[in-house]
Each structure stands twice: as C-alpha cells, then as structure tokens.
Amino acid sequence: MAYPIERNGKWYVAYKEHNGRRKRQVTTATTKRECQRLADEFENQAWRRRTGLEAVPTDCTLTLQEACNWWLSERCPAPSVSREKSRLQTHVMDHQLATRRVADIDHAAIDSLLRELEKGGQAPGSINKLRATLSTVFANAIDAQKWSGKNPVHEVKARRVPKRVFETLRAEEVPLVLANATDAWRDLFATALYLGLRKGELFGLRKADVRLEERSLVVRHSHEREGTKGGDEALLPIPEPLANYLKNALDTAPGPLLFPRADGKARKPSTSVEKVLRRALARAKLVTGYRHTCRSCAAKKRPYSAEYADGELRRCPQIDEATGKLCNAKLWPTMLPRWMRFHDLRHTTATLLLKARVPMYIVQKILRHADIKTTVGIYGHLDIEDSREALKSLPDAPMRERGSEFSSGAAIGTRSRVPSVSQETEEAGKEESPGPENVSESGALDWSGTPGSNWRPSPWQGDALPTELVPQNRRPF
Numbered sequence: 449m450a451y452p453i454e455r456n457g458k459w460y461v462a463y464k465e466h467n468g469r470r471k472r473q474v475t476t477a478t479t480k481r482e483c484q485r486l487a488d489e490f491e492n493q494a495w496r497r498r499t500g501l502e503a504v505p506t507d508c509t510l511t512l513q514e515a516c517n518w519w520l521s522e523r524c525p526a527p528s529v530s531r532e533k534s535r536l537q538t539h540v541m542d543h544q545l546a547t548r549r550v551a552d553i554d555h556a557a558i559d560s561l562l563r564e565l566e567k568g569g570q571a572p573g574s575i576n577k578l579r580a581t582l583s584t585v586f587a588n589a590i591d592a593q594k595w596s597g598k599n600p601v602h603e604v605k606a607r608r609v610p611k612r613v614f615e616t617l618r619a620e621e622v623p624l625v626l627a628n629a630t631d632a633w634r635d636l637f638a639t640a641l642y643l644g645l646r647k648g649e650l651f652g653l654r655k656a657d658v659r660l661e662e663r664s665l666v667v668r669h670s671h672e673r674e675g676t677k678g679g680d681e682a683l684l685p686i687p688e689p690l691a692n693y694l695k696n697a698l699d700t701a702p703g704p705l706l707f708p709r710a711d712g713k714a715r716k717p718s719t720s721v722e723k724v725l726r727r728a729l730a731r732a733k734l735v736t737g738y739r740h741t742c743r744s745c746a747a748k749k750r751p752y753s754a755e756y757a758d759g760e761l762r763r764c765p766q767i768d769e770a771t772g773k774l775c776n777a778k779l780w781p782t783m784l785p786r787w788m789r790f791h792d793l794r795h796t797t798a799t800l801l802l803k804a805r806v807p808m809y810i811v812q813k814i815l816r817h818a819d820i821k822t823t824v825g826i827y828g829h830l831d832i833e834d835s836r837e838a839l840k841s842l843p844d845a846p847m848r849e850r851g852s853e854f855s856s857g858a859a860i861g862t863r864s865r866v867p868s869v870s871q872e873t874e875e876a877g878k879e880e881s882p883g884p885e886n887v888s889e890s891g892a893l894d895w896s897g898t899p900g901s902n903w904r905p906s907p908w909q910g911d912a913l914p915t916e917l918v919p920q921n922r923r924p925f
Contacts (some may be wrong), residue, residue, distance in 0.1 A: 449491070450462065450463035450464075450478055450487035450488060450490055450491035451463075451484070451487055452477070452483035452484050452486075452487055453472065454480070454483075458474055458475075459474075459475050459477040459478070459480070459482075459483035460472050460473060460475065460483075461473055461475055461483060461490055463486070463487055463491045463494060464491070464494060465494050465873075466494045466495075473490070474544070475560065476544075476560045476563075478679065479561070486556055486560070489554075490554075490556070492558075493554055496526040497771075499584045502598070506706045508549065508550060508551045508594065508595035508596075508597075509549060510550050510551075510589070510594055510752050511547065511549055511550065512540065512544035512545060512547075512548060512549075512550055512553060512596060513540075513541055513547065515550050515585055515586075515589050515594065516536050516540060516546070516585055518589070518590070518594070518881045519584070519588055520532060520533050520536070522586045522588075522592075523584075523592075526673075526833045527673060532581055535577065535578060536581065538914070539578055539864060540578075540582070543561060544682050545561055550586070550589065550594075550595050550597070551595060551597055553600055554600045554601075555601070555603035555604050557600070558579075558582060558601055558604050559604045559605075560741055562578070562604065562607070562648075562721075565578070566607070566637040571609075572607035572608060572609045572610070573607075575607050576606050576609065577890045579601060579604060579606060579607075582720040583599060583601035586600065586601055587599055588600040590879035597786070603824065605799050606656050614792050615786055615788045615789075615792050616792055616795050616796040616799045616800075617641075617734075617793075619800055619803075620907070621732070621734055622641060622800075625641075625725075625728050625734070626638055626641075626730070628728045628732040628797045629724075629728045630724075633721075633724050634693070635696055635697040635707065636650055636697075636707045637725070637728070637793065638690055638693040639645065639653075639690060639694065639707075639796075640790070640794065641691065641793050641796060642689070642690040643665070643684055643797070644793075644794040644797035644798060644814060644815050645667065646670070646676075646678070646791070646794065647717075647790055647791065648669075648670035648671045648676075648717065648910050649667050649669065649670055649676055649677075650707055651671050651705075651714060651715045651717070652670050652671050652673075652705075652706060652707070652714070653665075653667070653669065653706040654669065654704055654706060655698055655701070655705070655706050656704070657669075657709075658686075658688070658694055658698060658706060659689060660694065660851065661697070663685060663686045663688075663691065664683055664684065664685055664686060665683070665684050665685075665686050666682070666683055667681065667682045667683075667684060667816070668682075672714050676816075678816060678818050680755070680816075684814070694706075721790040722788070725788060725790055725793075726785040726786075726788065729784045729785035729786055730785040733783070734785065734786055735783045735784050735785050736784050736785070736786055736787075737755050737756060737757050737784050738755065738757070738758060738781040738783055738784060739753055739755050739781070739784055740753060740755070740762055740780065740781050741753040741779060741780050741782065742764035742766065742775060742779055743776050743777070744764065744775060744777035745764060745766055745777070746774055748768075750766070750768075752766045752775075753765055754779075755784070759781035759783070760781075761778065762778075763775075763776045764776060764777045764778075764779055764781065779887060794815070795826075795827070797814070797815070797852075798811055798814075798823070798826075799817055799827065801814065802827055803891045804871055808820065808823060808824060811827065888894040
C-alpha cells in the first residue's frame with residue numbers, strides 16, 4: 449500500500465514498484481492529502497505495469513535534463529532554439545524534476561510541475577507552451593530510441609486559455625496611424641494593415657517578391673530564412689491603395705529587401721516594432737489617457753504623477769513636508785498610447801474584413817491559416833452582424849406606461865420603455881432603455897478621411913479605399 453511521509457518539510461511517497469521493490473520518492477506536494485493522491489497514482493501505475501496494461505520502462509539512465517539538451521542540439525528547429533532553450537532553462541533545468549530519469553517520470557510528475565507554475569502566477573498559455581515542448585522532447589526521444597516508454601505528457605490535460613478581444617484599430621483610425629508614421633515605417637505599416645503580414649514576413653520580404661504589374665505579392669520568407677510560419681509559400685493580391693506604398697518602397701529601399709534598415713541590411717528579429725507603433729499612435733492622439741507629472745517635485749526627489757483622461761492644464765497638489773507649502777507647479781501631461789502589439793495590426797485586418805461581412809473562408813485565405821478553425825477560434829467572436837440580424841426577428845415585446853393597459857411597442861412610440869422583471873419605479877425603466885433601434889453600418893474598409901494635421905501628401909499616396917480586399921463576387925483568391 450502506498451502512503452505519504454513527511455521529512456524536513458518535504459512530502460515523500462512510499463510505494464511498491466512493478467518489480468516488487470519498495471521505493472520512496474520526493475514530491476512537490478504541500479499537503480498530506482495531495483501527497484496521498486500522488487501515492488495512489490504511483491501505486492496504480494505500478495499495478496498497470498505489473499498486469500501488462502502499461503509498458504514497463506527500460507533501464508534507461510537518460511535524465512530529463514540530458515533529454516532536453518539532446519533535443520535542443522539535435523531535433524529542435526533552428527529558428528526556435530533560442531526561445532525553447534530559454535523556456536526550458538527557466539522552468540525545467542533548475543527544477544528537481546530535471547535530475548530524474550526519463551523512465552521514472554510519469555504524467556503525475558509533469559502535472560505537478562505545471563501546477564507549481566500555476567501557483568507561481570504563470571499564464572495558462574505559457575504553461576501550455578511548456579507542456580507542448582516537453583511532449584515534443586519525449587516524442588523525439590522515443591522516435592530516436594533513446595528509451596522505449598510512452599509519452600507521459602499525453603495524459604496531462606492542457607490548461608484552458610480564456611479568449612480575449614485584441615486591441616485593434618477602427619476604420620477611421622487607420623489613415624491617422626499611417627499619416628503619423630515616420631517615412632521609414634509608413635510603407636511597412638501599410639503592408640501589415642492591408643495584407644495582414646506577420647513581422648518576420650515583412651522583414652524578409654524581397655523586392656523580387658513584389659509584382660506590381662500583376663498586382664500580386666509572394667510571401668516566401670520569414671526574416672532571413674526560407675519559409676513562413678506555416679512552411680508554405682503564398683500568393684496574395686495587392687489592393688490598389690497598397691500599390692502606391694509598395695511602389696515607394698521599391699524606389700527608395702536600398703538593397704534587395706523591401707523594408708530594410710537604412711544601410712540596406714535586414715532588420716533584426718529583436719527589433720521592437722511595438723515602440724515605433726505606439727509612438728505613431730501617440731502622435732495620432734489614439735491614447736487611453738494622459739500621465740501628468742510634476743517636474744519640480746521630481747527634481748526634489750519626491751516625484752508626483754497622476755493619470756487623467758485628458759491633457760488639460762493641472763497644478764501639483766502635493767505639499768512640501770519641509771516647508772508645509774503647496775507645490776502648485778504646472779503638471780506636464782504625457783500621452784499614454786493604446787497598448788497594442790505589432791501583431792495586432794494583423795488582427796486589425798481580420799477585424800475590418802469581418803465587420804465588412806467578408807466570408808470567413810476568404811479571411812482565412814488572406815491570413816493564410818492552415819485550418820479555418822484557427823480563424824474562427826481567434827476572430828469568430830467579431831462576426832456579430834449575422835447575430836444582430838437574427839435578434840431583430842424576435843417578436844415585439846408588450847410595453848406598458850404607468851396607469852395604462854399593455855400595448856405593442858409600435859403603438860406606444862419611441863418614448864416607451866421595455867420594463868424590467870424587477871422594475872417598480874420610473875427610474876428603473878430608464879436603466880432598461882434598449883437604445884436606438886437602427887444600428888448604422890460600420891463601413892469597416894472605408895479608410896478614407898481627413899488625415900492628421902501633420903500629414904504630408906506624397907506622390908505615391910493613392911486612394912484610401914482597399915476595394916481589392918473585398919471581392920464583389922465573394923470568390924476565394
């Protein structure tokens with residue numbers, strides 16, 4: 449019978465292995481109940497191996513740390529080595545689980561590691577990525593016959609990642625961002641917005657990949673390596689307004705790359721495009737608020753700052769502890785741009801297309817998702833127009849004014865209100881107002897408008913209506 453043991457603040461499980469030998473093993477459990485659960489799982493696994501329901505591991509001496517190092521050097525794809533090495537070094541290599549033999553690691557040990565990371569505040573998405581990496585390590589070790597057991601990660605459940613609504617640009621905000629982007633980045637941002645290209649695909653785009661006469665563009669590189677994220681090349685149509693930006697990039701960019709650095713070399717993958725984007729958002733005044741700072745108090749080593757929704761002039765309310773006088777110095781406002789990632793420009797492309805009622809399968813082809821489930825899972829919640837039309841088919845609800853009989857909403861007029869279930873006062877009716885009945889169309893792809901005050905017209909700037917993105921016949925490319 450397996451049972452828990454506590455020694456020096458640590459919990460151990462004592463159980464009998466499939467070969468009859470007694471074994472004591474340290475766990476990451478923090479309570480007796482949790483340790484007992486692990487002990488029962490070890491005992492159940494031993495029984496399954498003893499009865500032949502589960503393969504018995506070999507006498508492989510390979511530890512998890514050695515398996516991870518072997519995978520990083522022999523099987524990990526070259527573009528992912530740096531990222532995967534950092535992930536394993538942070539969460540696995542320094543953990544006690546890394547010193548255990550691969551043959552002694554089961555799904556309970558992997559799950560305990562992931563639960564420990566959960567308690568430490570790791571996001572579910574990060575935990576799932578580590579789970580996928582460990583699963584790949586075990587799978588490659590089995591394929592290479594490093595050991596003959598089964599993959600223990602398969603029985604570990606993936607964590608649920610809550611869906612989030614990504615921060616995107618509205619249709620009328622797109623020309624403002626392009627107008628306030630610098631000359632070195634405007635063409636790149638336009639290509640990201642009109643075609644939804646990823647950062648690496650933009651940095652690796654060659655001039656030879658652009659065919660202006662045919663109004664087409666080939667995506668075949670990611671940074672300096674061959675192949676995109678999905679591994680396949682893609683031929684995309686060039687919208688008419690984007691052709692002007694691409695023509696300018698072809699004429700002005702030095703070297704064979706379309707969006708290189710000033711010296712013609714490729715931009716590094718570590719380039720922080722987010723900072724460039726947020727500066728453009730700040731110049732376009734697409735902000736979430738303003739941080740007001742007192743420079744006088746900061747110079748006296750007692751800084752003061754506060755956030756407000758506007759940039760109006762305000763005075764410092766802080767009192768000097770030494771003199772007891774009010775500072776009353778002018779506060780300097782600093783714009784706080786929206787917290788957008790560069791990848792959110794790709795989400796903007798999909799969002800505007802879906803709001804324009806473009807079919808989902810066409811959006812999938814533009815974004816080049818291998819499976820339409822990816823498109824539906826990430827952007828499906830944005831396609832609400834069909835749901836809006838369906839809700840309009842509901843029957844009209846009866847309404848009643850105070851002191852009158854029930855009547856139809858159409859007969860009462862626009863001042864009538866839909867009563868709440870618990871409504872007893874007139875004020876409650878005001879809270880239940882359904883709002884305007886007719887919702888205006890979004891015009892998601894109508895990117896025309898008056899640019900910002902610092903917009904400088906250029907000969908390559910064309911119309912701002914990307915009509916090519918929405919085929920009238922609704923056929924795939």
